Amino acid sequence: MRHDVTDLNQTFAALSDTTRRAIVARLAEGEAPLAEVAAPFQMSLTAVSKHVRVLSDAGLVSVTKRGRTRYCRIEALPMRDAINWLNDYQRFWDTQLEALGTLLQDENEDD
Amino acid sequence: MRHDVTDLNQTFAALSDTTRRAIVARLAEGEAPLAEVAAPFQMSLTAVSKHVRVLSDAGLVSVTKRGRTRYCRIEALPMRDAINWLNDYQRFWDTQLEALGTLLQDENEDD
DNA sequence: ATAATAGTAAACCTATTGGCTGACTATATG
DNA sequence: CATATAGTCAGCCAATAGGTTTACTATTAT
Numbered sequence: 030m031r032h033d034v035t036d037l038n039q040t041f042a043a044l045s046d047t048t049r050r051a052i053v054a055r056l057a058e059g060e061a062p063l064a065e066v067a068a069p070f071q072m073s074l075t076a077v078s079k080h081v082r083v084l085s086d087a088g089l090v091s092v093t094k095r096g097r098t099r100y101c102r103i104e105a106l107p108m109r110d111a112i113n114w115l116n117d118y119q120r121f122w123d124t125q126l127e128a129l130g131t132l133l134q135d136e137n138e139d140d
Numbered sequence: 141m142r143h144d145v146t147d148l149n150q151t152f153a154a155l156s157d158t159t160r161r162a163i164v165a166r167l168a169e170g171e172a173p174l175a176e177v178a179a180p181f182q183m184s185l186t187a188v189s190k191h192v193r194v195l196s197d198a199g200l201v202s203v204t205k206r207g208r209t210r211y212c213r214i215e216a217l218p219m220r221d222a223i224n225w226l227n228d229y230q231r232f233w234d235t236q237l238e239a240l241g242t243l244l245q246d247e248n249e250d251d
Numbered sequence: 252a253t254a255a256t257a258g259t260a261a262a263c264c265t266a267t268t269g270g271c272t273g274a275c276t277a278t279a280t281g
Numbered sequence: 282c283a284t285a286t287a288g289t290c291a292g293c294c295a296a297t298a299g300g301t302t303t304a305c306t307a308t309t310a311t
Contacts, residue, residue, distance in 0.1 A: 034158045034161070035158075037155075037156075037158075037161065038156050038157065038158060039156075040156075041152045041153070041155040041156035042152070042153070042156035044148075044152040044225075045148075045149050045150075045151075045152035045153035045156055046149065047145045047146075047148075047149060050145070050148065050225070053229070054228075057228065057229060057232070103229065103232055104232075105229045105230075105232030105233040106233050108226050108229050108232075108233065109230075109233040111222075111226060112223055112226050112227070112230075114155075114161070115219050115222060115223050115226075116223070117165075117168070118164070118168060118214070118216045118219050119216075119220075119223075121168070121214055121215075121216030121219075122216040122217050122219065122220040
């Protein structure tokens with residue numbers, strides 16, 4: 030299993046759409062047929078199917094055909110890679126939040 | 141400071157490009173003028189300037205003009221929001237890795 | 252004052268994205 | 282067999298993305 034930069038491109042791109050993140054959230058509650066995945070959305074089944082395709086191309090979802098039904102499942106490993114990338118920058122929001130905290134504290138020093 | 145779904149859209153989209161992630165990585169080593177940010181890339185300065193614009197629109201980078209120079213700094217808080225979203229799915233890669241581990245273990249049981 | 256430096260702005264091009272519809276395939280059911 | 286169900290495929294469309302070049306603005310240096 031290789032992981033290169035283009036994988037991260039795909040992962041982040043897949044997650045950059047509200048509908049697709051909602052699909053991931055839905056699938057976190059369990060495997061579901063495409064039609065059920067699509068139900069909450071106003072768009073066509075075809076459109077949702079495309080979104081699922083984007084997710085499965087990115088490896089975030091797997092689709093298994095049983096009978097005439099396609100069952101969709103979450104595959105979270107690419108998200109772990111994304112988190113691993115993001116974690117390198119954690120120190121920045123730590124220090125920036127700290128600075129913000131200090132600022133607020135200074136502002137309240139006259140209490 | 142509000143955070144809505146469109147913020148996450150922008151954050152993930154900003155991170156879905158190799159060049160932009162490289163820019164973030166560069167800025168993690170410290171503030172830098174745009175020209176210096178652009179130096180490692182083969183594309184035009186204009187193109188890099190556009191990438192920085194995307195990052196700053198997403199709140200991942202801030203740009204300050206001093207003299208004729210634009211200094212770029214990393215602003216990691218949006219990334220924290222992205223991680224917070226991703227963390228909800230950590231249990232999936234935990235269990236999936238565990239399953240993979242068990243599988244590999246089973247395969248080696250005859251040692 | 253002139254010229255170099257740092258960058259933006261605008262116009263353009265091509266490819267991709269996200270949506271649609273309509274026709275089609277495959278499976279299940281009356 | 283006929284029909285409903287689950288979904289894909291192909292073609293279309295408008296908007297966005299990522300790159301280019303050429304012209305312009307603002308600042309610094311000679």
